[in-house]
Amino acid sequence: MPETNKKVLILSVNDEDKDIVFRPADTLLGVLRGKLGLTGAKPGCLNGDCGACTVLVDGIPMKSCIMLAIEAEGHKVTTIEGLINTKTQASFIKHFAFQCGYCTPGFIMVCHSLAEKQPHADKAVIKEWMQSNICRCTSYQEIEEAVASILAEE
Ligand code: FES
Ligand code: FES
Numbered sequence: 703m704p705e706t707n708k709k710v711l712i713l714s715v716n717d718e719d720k721d722i723v724f725r726p727a728d729t730l731l732g733v734l735r736g737k738l739g740l741t742g743a744k745p746g747c748l749n750g751d752c753g754a755c756t757v758l759v760d761g762i763p764m765k766s767c768i769m770l771a772i773e774a775e776g777h778k779v780t781t782i783e784g785l786i787n788t789k790t791q792a793s794f795i796k797h798f799a800f801q802c803g804y805c806t807p808g809f810i811m812v813c814h815s816l817a818e819k820q821p822h823a824d825k826a827v828i829k830e831w832m833q834s835n836i837c838r839c840t841s842y843q844e845i846e847e848a849v850a851s852i853l854a855e856e
Pocket of ligand 1: 755
């Protein structure tokens with residue numbers, strides 16, 4: 703692609719502003735992983751179904767594989783790397799809510815947002831929020847227990 707199609711984007715990621723040379727068609731997932739080295743958000747289906755690529759945009763879970771990087775300009779992007787040492791992360795470890803771990807960053811992002819937006823969510827609401835993400839190898843029960851334990855602490 704000719705160099706002239708490249709532009710500079712300023713993204714706020716994990717509370718830091720980053721200048722990024724990008725192409726208009728670049729996805730947010732591609733920029734996070736390829737330009738910023740933030741590989742916690744995972745490429746899975748790449749069509750919005752599995753949730754492995756979930757990040758928060760202004761606190762709302764978004765599938766970064768189907769969002770253009772340019773759409774995130776002016777918004778606050780949080781990735782799994784921004785949630786290190788949070789109680790959300792600790793809860794997934796405590797409840798063994800993962801096996802291979804590929805889906806786990808996406809689930810943690812959704813869980814973190816749910817705890818902030820609906821701290822008193824009941825089981826039905828937890829299930830509804832978790833439907834945005836797919837795990838291929840562990841039980842959803844541990845994941846729901848991890849989420850519920852965070853909400854119970856609120
Ligand atoms: S990789 Fe984005 S939803 Fe599956
Ligand atoms: S822990 Fe392996 S896909 Fe979820």
